[in-house]
Amino acid sequence: MADQPTPEATTEKNPPGEAVSQKPSSGGVFSRRRLLGTAGATGLALGAAGGAAGYAAAPAADKAAPLTSLGTDTVMFHGKHQPGITTALQARGHLVAFDLAAGAGRKEAAALLRRWSTTAQRLMAGEAAAQDDTDVARDAGPSSLTVTFGFGNSFFARTGLEKQRPVALDPLPDFSSDHLDKARSNGDLWVQIGADDALVAFHALRTLQKDAGSAARVRWQMNGFNRSPGATTQPMTARNLMGQIDGTRNPKPSESDFDRRIFVPAAGDPAWMANGSYAVVRRIRMLLDDWEKLSVKAQEDVVGRKKSTGAPLTGGTETTAMNLDKTDADGNLVVPLNAHARITRPDQNGGAAMLRRPFSFHDGFDTDGVPDAGLLFVCWQADPLRGFVPVQRKLDRGDALSTFIRHEASGLFAVPGGAAEGEYVGQRLLEG
Numbered sequence: 100m101a102d103q104p105t106p107e108a109t110t111e112k113n114p115p116g117e118a119v120s121q122k123p124s125s126g127g128v129f130s131r132r133r134l135l136g137t138a139g140a141t142g143l144a145l146g147a148a149g150g151a152a153g154y155a156a157a158p159a160a161d162k163a164a165p166l167t168s169l170g171t172d173t174v175m176f177h178g179k180h181q182p183g184i185t186t187a188l189q190a191r192g193h194l195v196a197f198d199l200a201a202g203a204g205r206k207e208a209a210a211l212l213r214r215w216s217t218t219a220q221r222l223m224a225g226e227a228a229a230q231d232d233t234d235v236a237r238d239a240g241p242s243s244l245t246v247t248f249g250f251g252n253s254f255f256a257r258t259g260l261e262k263q264r265p266v267a268l269d270p271l272p273d274f275s276s277d278h279l280d281k282a283r284s285n286g287d288l289w290v291q292i293g294a295d296d297a298l299v300a301f302h303a304l305r306t307l308q309k310d311a312g313s314a315a316r317v318r319w320q321m322n323g324f325n326r327s328p329g330a331t332t333q334p335m336t337a338r339n340l341m342g343q344i345d346g347t348r349n350p351k352p353s354e355s356d357f358d359r360r361i362f363v364p365a366a367g368d369p370a371w372m373a374n375g376s377y378a379v380v381r382r383i384r385m386l387l388d389d390w391e392k393l394s395v396k397a398q399e400d401v402v403g404r405k406k407s408t409g410a411p412l413t414g415g416t417e418t419t420a421m422n423l424d425k426t427d428a429d430g431n432l433v434v435p436l437n438a439h440a441r442i443t444r445p446d447q448n449g450g451a452a453m454l455r456r457p458f459s460f461h462d463g464f465d466t467d468g469v470p471d472a473g474l475l476f477v478c479w480q481a482d483p484l485r486g487f488v489p490v491q492r493k494l495d496r497g498d499a500l501s502t503f504i505r506h507e508a509s510g511l512f513a514v515p516g517g518a519a520e521g522e523y524v525g526q527r528l529l530e531g
C-alpha cells in the first residue's frame with residue numbers, strides 16, 4: 100500500500116501552520132505556501148505536488164507560466180489514511196450526508212463506494228469524471244482536492260452489517276446546550292470535500308451526487324471556507340469568524356502520540372477500521388452580534404489568548420506555553436478559570452485530545468439581519484469517548500465561549516483507513 104506522504108515535512112523549516120507539499124519527482128520537499136508567502140493552515144501538511152493532469156493540462160503551445168502553484172497541488176487518494184484528515188486546511192469545503200434509498204442495501208452501497216472512490220481518485224488527480232463530466236473544473240488543476248468518506252450509525256442496520264458497527268459509533272450523548280436540528284444531523288454516509296478552488300470543490304460535489312444515482316440521496320449539505328492560500332504575507336494559523344487565531348494547539352503529526360490519538364491502530368477493533376478515524380461534525384452558529392459588542396479585552400478573556408497574535412494572556416508568542424497559575428497584581432488568574440483555551444486542554448480533560456479541522460460558514464442573514472454564520476467544526480480522533488465527548492461535556496458545564504455560540508447540528512462518522520491501489524474506500528467492511 101502506498102502511504103500518503105507523511106506530514107513530517109512540517110518541521111522546524113516549516114513554522115506551525117504551514118502547509119507543505121512534497122514533490123516526488125525531485126525527491127525534495129518544498130513548501131508551496133512558503134513560496135507563496137501564505138498559509139491559513141492548521142499546522143498539518145501534506146500533498147504530493149505534480150503537474151496538473153488530465154484535462155487540466157493545456158496544449159503545450161498555449162503554456163504560460165502559472166500564476167501560482169495553487170492549482171497544481173495534488174493530494175494522493177490512495178494511502179494508509181484517507182485524505183482530508185491531516186491535509187492542510189483548504190479554502191473551500193463541502194460537507195454532505197447521504198441516506199441510502201429505500202430498497203438499497205449492502206450490494207448497492209458497495210457499488211456506490213466503488214463509484215465514489217473511482218471519481219475521487221480521478222478528480223484528485225486533476226482528471227475528468229469517468230462519465231458525462233460537466234467541465235466545471237476544466238482548465239483548473241486538482242487544487243489540493245480531497246474527498247473523504249465516512250459511515251454513520253444508521254448505515255449498519257440498513258445494510259445488514261450490525262455486527263460490524265463499531266462501539267465508537269454509539270450516538271453522542273445529549274449536551275444541555277444543544278439546539279440540534281435532526282434533519283441536518285447524522286446520516287447513513289458522509290462525504291467531506293475540500294479544495295483550494297471553489298469550482299473544483301463544487302465539481303467534485305456535483306459529480307459525487309450524480310454518482311449516487313438511485314442508491315442514495317442527499318440528507319443535508321453544508322458549505323464552508325477558509326482563508327485562501329496566498330492571502331497573508333507569511334504563514335499563519337487560520338482565523339475564524341470571531342477573528343481568533345484557531346488551531347494553534349492542534350496535535351502535530353510530528354508528536355509521538357499523534358497517531359495514537361487520531362487514528363485507529365492497524366490492529367484496532369473492528370478490523371475494517373484499521374488506520375481509520377472518527378469524525379465529529381458540529382454546525383456551530385456564532386452569535387456574532389453579541390460577540391462583536393465585547394471589547395477586545397473581554398473577547399480575549401473568553402478565550403484566554405490574545406486576539407492579535409494568538410499568544411496566551413500570560414505572555415509570549417502564539418506557541419508559548421500557557422501559564423495556568425499566573426495571577427495579576429490583584430491576585431486574579433490571568434487566564435480565567437472558564438477561558439475556552441484553559442478548559443479544553445488535554446491536561447484538564449484526562450488527556451482527551453482531537454484534531455480540529457474546521458471550515459467557517461456563512462449562509463446569509465436571518466430576516467432580522469442576524470448572520471447565519473459560524474464554524475463547521477470537524478474534529479478527528481481514534482475514539483470520540485477519548486476525544487470530543489469529555490471535552491464537550493466540560494464545555495457544556497461552563498465555557499466562557501458558550502454564551503456566544505450555539506450547536507445547531509451534529510454528526511458522528513466512522514471514516515475507514517485509506518484505500519490501497521485497486522481497492523475502494525470501505526471495501527474491507529462491505530466485502531469482509
Ligand SMILES: C=CC1=C(C)c2cc3[nH]c(cc4nc(cc5[nH]c(cc1n2)c(C)c5CCC(=O)O)C(CCC(=O)O)=C4C)c(C)c3C=C
Pocket residue numbers: 339341343344345346347348349381383384385402404439440443444445452453473474476487490491494504
Ligand atoms: C468539544 C470540542 C471543542 C469545541 C466544540 C470547540 C469550539 C470552538 N472553539 C473555538 C475557538 C478556539 N478553540 C481553541 C482551542 C481549543 N478548542 C478545543 C475544542 C473545542 N472547541 C480544543 C481541544 C482546543 C485546544 C486546547 C489545547 O490543547 O490547548 C482556541 C485557542 C487556539 C487553539 O489552540 O486553537 C480557539 C480560539 C470556537 C470559535 C469554537 C466554536 C465556534
Ligand SMILES: [Fe+2]
Pocket residue numbers: 439443
Ligand atoms: Fe475550541
